[in-house]
Amino acid sequence: MAYSGQDGQSGxxxxxxxxxxxxxxxxxxxxxxxxxxxxxxxxxxxxxxxNRVVAAPVTVGRRHLAATGGRVSAVVVNAGNANCAxxxxxxxxxxxxxxxxxxxxxxxxxxVFPSSTGIIGVPFPAGKVVAAMPAIAAVLGxxxxxxxxxxxxxxxxxxxKKVARATIDVDGVEVRIFGVCKGAGMIHPQLGPPVPxxxxxxxxxxxxxxxxxxxxxxxxxRAVEDSFNSISIDGxxxxxxxxxxxxxxxxxxxxxxxxxxxxxxxxxxVCGSLAHQIVDDGEGVGHVVTLAxxxxxxxADAKTVARSIAHSPLCKTAWSSADPxxxxxxxxxxxxxxxxxxxNVSIRIGGLxxxxxxxxxxxxxxxxxxxxxxxxxxxxxxxxxxxxASCRFLTCDLTEEYVKINADYST
Amino acid sequence: MAYSGQDGQSGxxxxxxxxxxxxxxxxxxxxxxxxxxxxxxxxxxxxxxxNRVVAAPVTVGRRHLAATGGRVSAVVVNAGNANCAxxxxxxxxxxxxxxxxxxxxxxxxxxVFPSSTGIIGVPFPAGKVVAAMPAIAAVLGxxxxxxxxxxxxxxxxxxxKKVARATIDVDGVEVRIFGVCKGAGMIHPQLGPPVPxxxxxxxxxxxxxxxxxxxxxxxxxRAVEDSFNSISIDGxxxxxxxxxxxxxxxxxxxxxxxxxxxxxxxxxxVCGSLAHQIVDDGEGVGHVVTLAxxxxxxxADAKTVARSIAHSPLCKTAWSSADPxxxxxxxxxxxxxxxxxxxNVSIRIGGLxxxxxxxxxxxxxxxxxxxxxxxxxxxxxxxxxxxxASCRFLTCDLTEEYVKINADYST
Numbered sequence: 148m149a150y151s152g153q154d155g156q157s158g159x160x161x162x163x164x165x166x167x168x169x170x171x172x173x174x175x176x177x178x179x180x181x182x183x184x185x186x187x188x189x190x191x192x193x194x195x196x197x198n199r200v201v202a203a204p205v206t207v208g209r210r211h212l213a214a215t216g217g218r219v220s221a222v223v224v225n226a227g228n229a230n231c232a233x234x235x236x237x238x239x240x241x242x243x244x245x246x247x248x249x250x251x252x253x254x255x256x257x258x259v260f261p262s263s264t265g266i267i268g269v270p271f272p273a274g275k276v277v278a279a280m281p282a283i284a285a286v287l288g289x290x291x292x293x294x295x296x297x298x299x300x301x302x303x304x305x306x307x308k309k310v311a312r313a314t315i316d317v318d319g320v321e322v323r324i325f326g327v328c329k330g331a332g333m334i335h336p337q338l339g340p341p342v343p344x345x346x347x348x349x350x351x352x353x354x355x356x357x358x359x360x361x362x363x364x365x366x367x368x369r370a371v372e373d374s375f376n377s378i379s380i381d382g383x384x385x386x387x388x389x390x391x392x393x394x395x396x397x398x399x400x401x402x403x404x405x406x407x408x409x410x411x412x413x414x415x416x417v418c419g420s421l422a423h424q425i426v427d428d429g430e431g432v433g434h435v436v437t438l439a440x441x442x443x444x445x446x447a448d449a450k451t452v453a454r455s456i457a458h459s460p461l462c463k464t465a466w467s468s469a470d471p472x473x474x475x476x477x478x479x480x481x482x483x484x485x486x487x488x489x490x491n492v493s494i495r496i497g498g499l500x501x502x503x504x505x506x507x508x509x510x511x512x513x514x515x516x517x518x519x520x521x522x523x524x525x526x527x528x529x530x531x532x533x534x535x536a537s538c539r540f541l542t543c544d545l546t547e548e549y550v551k552i553n554a555d556y557s558t
Numbered sequence: 559m560a561y562s563g564q565d566g567q568s569g570x571x572x573x574x575x576x577x578x579x580x581x582x583x584x585x586x587x588x589x590x591x592x593x594x595x596x597x598x599x600x601x602x603x604x605x606x607x608x609n610r611v612v613a614a615p616v617t618v619g620r621r622h623l624a625a626t627g628g629r630v631s632a633v634v635v636n637a638g639n640a641n642c643a644x645x646x647x648x649x650x651x652x653x654x655x656x657x658x659x660x661x662x663x664x665x666x667x668x669x670v671f672p673s674s675t676g677i678i679g680v681p682f683p684a685g686k687v688v689a690a691m692p693a694i695a696a697v698l699g700x701x702x703x704x705x706x707x708x709x710x711x712x713x714x715x716x717x718x719k720k721v722a723r724a725t726i727d728v729d730g731v732e733v734r735i736f737g738v739c740k741g742a743g744m745i746h747p748q749l750g751p752p753v754p755x756x757x758x759x760x761x762x763x764x765x766x767x768x769x770x771x772x773x774x775x776x777x778x779x780r781a782v783e784d785s786f787n788s789i790s791i792d793g794x795x796x797x798x799x800x801x802x803x804x805x806x807x808x809x810x811x812x813x814x815x816x817x818x819x820x821x822x823x824x825x826x827x828v829c830g831s832l833a834h835q836i837v838d839d840g841e842g843v844g845h846v847v848t849l850a851x852x853x854x855x856x857x858a859d860a861k862t863v864a865r866s867i868a869h870s871p872l873c874k875t876a877w878s879s880a881d882p883x884x885x886x887x888x889x890x891x892x893x894x895x896x897x898x899x900x901x902n903v904s905i906r907i908g909g910l911x912x913x914x915x916x917x918x919x920x921x922x923x924x925x926x927x928x929x930x931x932x933x934x935x936x937x938x939x940x941x942x943x944x945x946x947a948s949c950r951f952l953t954c955d956l957t958e959e960y961v962k963i964n965a966d967y968s969t
Contacts, residue, residue, distance in 0.1 A: 474678025
């Protein structure tokens with residue numbers, strides 16, 4: 148068994164139909180309601196934001212998966228309005244869209260999974276979503292064109308669509324995984340368990356492997372922890388973040404001891420690619436920085452240090468000008484709350500030594516370090532010298548462009 | 559007994575001399591070494607950054623106060639180099655400056671309290687500080703001019719000097735408190751106990767009340783918690799933050815049951831004024847925002863919510879454009895980790911209702927709220943509806959100017 152992965156629209160998993168239309172929710176007038184339908188239904192598992200303030204669709208979606216025990220026949224996503232902090236009216240509006248979808252796509256109400264992304268606190272235009280259902284039913288299809296329409300309609304401030312795929316071959320039968328997501332602002336997902344999320348991130352993972360919901364609930368957190376829970380753009384955690392994994396079973400291949408390892412590897416490949424695409428397309432991002440923390444006493448410590456640095460405005464602004472200011476890295480590591488001895492810490496930027504033995508490395512070459520940081524992507528390695536645990540965390544710089552975008556974002 | 563407070567240089571506490579000179583540490587060529595001398599010595603208490611990475615002077619100063627049991631005769635401050643992450647050489651350089659100061663000002667080595675602020679990780683130019691001692695001895699004085707010179711020399715990216723004073727009258731005898739500080743970037747002090755600090759903040763509080771070190775150690779944390787530990791500019795916690803309180807005793811008035819309350823009130827007045835000046839002069843600050851969190855189960859919860867909002871790039875960028883985006887406030891409150899029911903939360907900006915009952919307030923007037931946020935200073939009130947605890951936290955917006963300043967800050 149081996150798997151191969153590549154971004155793209157081909158080789159879509161069987162058992163799903165996609166479609167999208169313009170419902171007039173996005174000010175831009177672009178397609179803003181997307182639907183994915185599993186005619187024969189699909190096993191489902193989901194992870195949501197850990198934010199205490201959650202959007203209506205998160206509340207309703209959670210309720211539906213609990214009621215069905217993990218069964219989804221239709222996913223209805225709207226972009227342009229987050230349907231969050233919209234009170235009881237927001238819940239009602241979300242329910243209305245689920246009712247309309249159930250009637251349109253011939254499934255029971257509880258098997259509709261809703262998602263919304265966009266501005267918080269603005270009354271939800273349920274009527275527009277409901278009115279769009281017949282038009283979507285008319286354009287549904289299982290081809291690359293329809294899947295791409297779905298991937299495009301869920302975007303908000305994203306500048307490009309984000310998709311990834313991987314396949315595993317089981318005795319000559321191809322099992323496919325297709326992932327679609329949107330990100331941009333407010334990104335620091337913390338999906339629970341294990342952790343909490345931010346700037347609305349919506350992720351839909353479709354596969355045609357045969358698995359029950361319990362199996363999906365078990366495999367999903369491991370793939371999410373090393374991908375979506377290991378990225379941060381601005382440290383803000385959204386009220387809508389959702390990752391949904393659907394398995395149609397149409398491939399006929401079961402998720403079992405023989406296939407589990409390959410499937411999990413392929414799923415991680417897809418999640419990792421999508422997570423990277425989200426950071427790379429973050430608001431105003433000039434540099435994608437991988438924080439490779441090692442020598443930590445525990446993996447939790449390693450992640451705490453990574454998050455402290457990833458959320459430091461001083462570190463992030465220094466990256467925006469390719470400034471090898473390791474002093475800020477040490478300061479952010481120091482206030483992370485993690486215990487360590489500065490004398491045992493070593494830091495490398497783009498592979499170049501900058502700090503060791505409690506002070507600037509004798510080999511520190513500022514010009515070379517600056518040059519390495521002018522690359523679109525590079526890695527900052529920090530060895531805490533405390534233990535064997537490590538983590539890799541993906542983040543980005545903080546630019547004037549980010550401030551401009553978010554200062555202009557209107558209520 | 560009553561106290562009155564006003565910023566200004568007059569009415570300085572007795573028993574202290576101040577002075578400053580140019581030692582060639584600041585690239586600008588401005589005065590960069592400041593000294594305060596207590597000819598007859600002073601009782602002392604200090605609070606330092608909780609950052610695990612601390613500057614050499616913090617290590618040395620802590621050692622000295624421990625050795626003397628809280629006695630200081632001379633304070634030596636240099637700006638332009640933080641003497642942090644400079645290894646053993648940094649400690650040695652700091653010790654050399656203390657030795658030179660002790661010889662110059664005729665006190666014992668342990669009674670010299672060192673401070674440094676500026677760039678992290680650059681070898682400390684001890685020789686320049688040592689060479690400056692005779693020149694400073696020649697300009698020492700107890701007048702407004704010398705105190706102002708001290709207040710100016712310790713500044714780095716600050717745009718203006720920061721001083722505050724208060725006096726209390728005890729049976730006709732005036733007891734004076736004079737505070738001096740510097741702030742600017744990397745500000746989110748967390749002074750321990752009770753909490754941890756950032757962007758180097760140095761605070762020197764001089765008083766001529768008669769008190770022993772133990773009394774100062776008791777009164778100081780209460781004044782610091784509601785002032786320097788309740789502000790944040792960028793959420794970064796510096797490696798050098800220090801607050802030093804010195805009591806010369808020259809007024810002849812003792813800190814006792816009769817005077818304690820008035821003295822503590824006056825001290826809080828001075829600390830509160832300095833803390834406000836630090837935020838008001840923060841890098842690229844366009845708006846000073848007071849977060850008034852109420853209805854929390856505990857004061858710790860209230861502060862956690864305030865810090866979550868004060869550190870949210872999305873909230874801070876919205877403030878920069880006077881955008882009443884309460885959705886971001888709710889999101890940041892939601893991911894703070896504090897438990898609450900969104901349905902019971904109410905938010906007012908500049909006194910105007912924006913959110914209540916789990917949704918946008920029926921009385922929400924976006925234009926009016928925007929207008930209120932165009933003021934240089936305003937208050938955001940958030941009632942969590944959970945309990946009786948509250949806090950006031952001072953912070954600011956995140957502007958393109960802040961990014962520009964810190965992206966340009968060179969290693």
